[in-house]
Amino acid sequence: MTATSFHLTRSSPALSLGLVVALGVLLAVVIVSVLYGAADIGAATVWAALFSYDGSTEHLIIRTLRVPRALVAVLVGGSLAVAGAVMQGVTRNPMADPGLLGIEAGAALAVVAAVHFQGISSLAVYTWFALAGAALAAVVVYALGSAGRGGITPLKLTVSGAALTALLSSLTTGILLLDRRTLDEVCFWLAGSVAGRDLGLMLQALPLICVGLLGALLLGRKVTTLSLGEDVARGLGQRTAWVRAAAALVVVLLAGGAVALAGPVGFVGLVIPHAVRFFVGVNYRWILPYSALAGAIFLVLADVAGRLILRPQELPVGVMTALVGGPFFVYLVRWKVRR
Amino acid sequence: MRRAWLVVGRQQTSLSFRLDRRVPVWLLGLAGAALVASVLSVGVGEYPISSLDVIRAVLGLETGNPDHSFIVRTLRLPRVLVALGIGAALAVSGVIMQGLTRNPLASPELTGVTAGASLAAVVLLVATPAASVVALPWAALLGAVIAAGLVYLLSWRGDDSPLRLILVGIGLTSIIGALTTVMVTFGEIDDVARALVWLTGSVYGTSWEGLRALVPWMAVFLPAALILARHLDVLHLGEDVARGLGSRVELQRGLLLLTAAALVAATVTVAGTVGFVGLIAPHIARRLVGPSHEGVLPTAALTGSLIVVLADLLGRTLFAPVEIPCGVVTAVIGAPFFMYLLYRNRNN
Numbered sequence: 001m002t003a004t005s006f007h008l009t010r011s012s013p014a015l016s017l018g019l020v021v022a023l024g025v026l027l028a029v030v031i032v033s034v035l036y037g038a039a040d041i042g043a044a045t046v047w048a049a050l051f052s053y054d055g056s057t058e059h060l061i062i063r064t065l066r067v068p069r070a071l072v073a074v075l076v077g078g079s080l081a082v083a084g085a086v087m088q089g090v091t092r093n094p095m096a097d098p099g100l101l102g103i104e105a106g107a108a109l110a111v112v113a114a115v116h117f118q119g120i121s122s123l124a125v126y127t128w129f130a131l132a133g134a135a136l137a138a139v140v141v142y143a144l145g146s147a148g149r150g151g152i153t154p155l156k157l158t159v160s161g162a163a164l165t166a167l168l169s170s171l172t173t174g175i176l177l178l179d180r181r182t183l184d185e186v187c188f189w190l191a192g193s194v195a196g197r198d199l200g201l202m203l204q205a206l207p208l209i210c211v212g213l214l215g216a217l218l219l220g221r222k223v224t225t226l227s228l229g230e231d232v233a234r235g236l237g238q239r240t241a242w243v244r245a246a247a248a249l250v251v252v253l254l255a256g257g258a259v260a261l262a263g264p265v266g267f268v269g270l271v272i273p274h275a276v277r278f279f280v281g282v283n284y285r286w287i288l289p290y291s292a293l294a295g296a297i298f299l300v301l302a303d304v305a306g307r308l309i310l311r312p313q314e315l316p317v318g319v320m321t322a323l324v325g326g327p328f329f330v331y332l333v334r335w336k337v338r339r
Numbered sequence: 340m341r342r343a344w345l346v347v348g349r350q351q352t353s354l355s356f357r358l359d360r361r362v363p364v365w366l367l368g369l370a371g372a373a374l375v376a377s378v379l380s381v382g383v384g385e386y387p388i389s390s391l392d393v394i395r396a397v398l399g400l401e402t403g404n405p406d407h408s409f410i411v412r413t414l415r416l417p418r419v420l421v422a423l424g425i426g427a428a429l430a431v432s433g434v435i436m437q438g439l440t441r442n443p444l445a446s447p448e449l450t451g452v453t454a455g456a457s458l459a460a461v462v463l464l465v466a467t468p469a470a471s472v473v474a475l476p477w478a479a480l481l482g483a484v485i486a487a488g489l490v491y492l493l494s495w496r497g498d499d500s501p502l503r504l505i506l507v508g509i510g511l512t513s514i515i516g517a518l519t520t521v522m523v524t525f526g527e528i529d530d531v532a533r534a535l536v537w538l539t540g541s542v543y544g545t546s547w548e549g550l551r552a553l554v555p556w557m558a559v560f561l562p563a564a565l566i567l568a569r570h571l572d573v574l575h576l577g578e579d580v581a582r583g584l585g586s587r588v589e590l591q592r593g594l595l596l597l598t599a600a601a602l603v604a605a606t607v608t609v610a611g612t613v614g615f616v617g618l619i620a621p622h623i624a625r626r627l628v629g630p631s632h633e634g635v636l637p638t639a640a641l642t643g644s645l646i647v648v649l650a651d652l653l654g655r656t657l658f659a660p661v662e663i664p665c666g667v668v669t670a671v672i673g674a675p676f677f678m679y680l681l682y683r684n685r686n687n
Contacts, residue, residue, distance in 0.1 A: 178663070310525050326511070329513070
């Protein structure tokens with residue numbers, strides 16, 4: 001079965017071309033992000049820093065600060081958007097988002113607790129705890145949201161996520177207050193920012209995120225079927241339980257990896273899939289790759305805007321995404337979702 | 340035969356209260372518990388003071404140690420009194436919100452009202468650093484009213500959906516929270532330090548000045564809430580019934596909402612966001628004295644006081660010498676309670 005048999009609004013070649021264009025836009029915004037910063041560094045110097053590194057201060061800034069920052073934004077934005085898209089498709093919940101449903105808060109709490117109770121300070125272990133926390137939170141929120149008559153409804157699931165987020169983040173705050181050392185170690189990380197992440201941490205999370213992205217893309221067609229409803233998917237011969245489990249694993253890998261890198265950043269997974277769906281229709285084989293690129297573009301731009309708005313101070317990227325995503329969330333709740 | 344209701348005041352006058360028989364008993368019990376908790380809380384600390392000495396020092400009697408008077412009356416007493424006050428104010432505004440919206444999940448922090456009050460106060464602090472403690476509650480009130488209006492407008496769609504109100508509140512809270520961060524980043528550093536002190540939801544370091552800022556608001560709006568409580572019973576029957584019974588629905592709703600917003604504004608300016616008290620206390624009170632708001636309101640007020648004093652006491656003693664702000668303690672208790680409420684209402 002080819003993609004065109006889904007009777008989409010746009011043809012397959014046009015969509016392929018669109019992906020290439022999106023990739024170009026992503027490259028452009030990454031370049032803008034690297035060029036722009038507190039120190040004025042010309043394009044020629046940036047080029048030299050990348051390809052003929054001489055160890056000068058400017059080259060050091062480009063290599064250790066600006067490039068990692070842009071790459072982290074790309075990775076985090078892409079994985080959060082794909083995680084959100086998979087969640088929205090599988091749960092048929094237009095308000096699904098790893099941040100709103102408490103999965104990011106779970107990952108954050110697990111990391112903070114690990115640092116506090118185990119004294120773990122190696123970044124490598126952060127990632128595994130983040131994954132475990134994300135998985136646990138996902139199970140709890142799903143159980144809570146699906147209790148009662150009518151099974152899992154968007155409103156119930158989202159409110160459960162909010163309750164879980166409140167609990168987990170207040171526990172996180174409590175641990176941080178108890179322990180100055182933990183606070184110092186993870187404070188930079190918990191703000192939900194892409195600044196100051198070193199390449200070592202990125203290399204830790206990179207394989208997880210790559211596996212998650214690959215898995216998501218492979219699941220694309222199954223998610224499309226499942227998004228038509230449990231009954232339809234079963235009728236078409238899909239073993240829905242397996243697809244759900246695989247999708248959950250993908251979400252945990254992506255969201256956990258993203259949180260390990262950047263801390264909790266909300267609303268990317270909510271907004272991007274909706275924006276993408278507007279352009280490419282309802283087929284997740286296209287929605288997922290487009291979400292990856294659009295999420296990356298969005299987060300890089302949000303980071304640049306966060307640096308621009310209050311010069312010379314910087315706003316964490318999580319604030320920028322909340323400013324864009326919050327109103328969109330209210331719009332969804334108000335006008336798009338029935339009980 | 341034992342009557343089920345107590346009527347306080349003459350029925351010919353416009354002011355009378357009809358209370359469930361259980362109310363006075365519980366009020367006395369809760370007041371006693373709050374008193375005991377307060378005395379304990381004043382006594383506990385880096386420098387422990389026996390309960391008897393605490394009572395002596397509060398009453399101005401000689402305790403044989405000149406330090407006691409200073410520690411109790413200057414350092415610890417205002418803190419406990421503020422905790423009592425904000426607990427009552429938050430609980431009462433929670434009762435009003437749950438009654439008005441007929442939504443068991445409504446509470447100041449879940450609907451974004453608290454966040455609105457905080458943002459307005461931070462804006463005032465950043466805009467005019469010299470703003471006095473007296474001006475802050477007014478700004479916070481404006482913010483609370485605007486947030487309440489917004490959440491109501493955005494969530495009302497002709498049907499009552501408890502969850503939609505909460506979700507719009509959550510969306511608003513995250514937008515307002517982001518804007519607050521923008522303001523805090525934008526402002527001068529020392530203002531920010533001042534702003535952050537009460538944004539964390541703590542009664543740490545509260546002085547008599549903070550209490551003085553709180554008292555006038557409590558003195559006006561707690562009695563107002565008590566007088567308006569009977570209208571909540573009528574409004575709770577639904578808009579049509581209330582109108583049919585001759586209620587001036589819009590006026591009463593407006594007054595009640597203003598009262599709730601004012602109480603939240605006063606607490607936010609003194610102690611920041613102490614979450615979930617406004618959610619829990621009304622539920623406990625209803626469980627104790629039944630659904631009539633004239634009884635629920637004072638019971639919830641005392642329950643709220645007790646909760647905040649205990650939360651503050653726990654926060655100070657659990658991990659001493661480190662202090663956990665009472666806002667964190669109430670959230671850790673309140674969020675699971677919120678989940679329990681969701682679970683209990685799962686079929687609605």
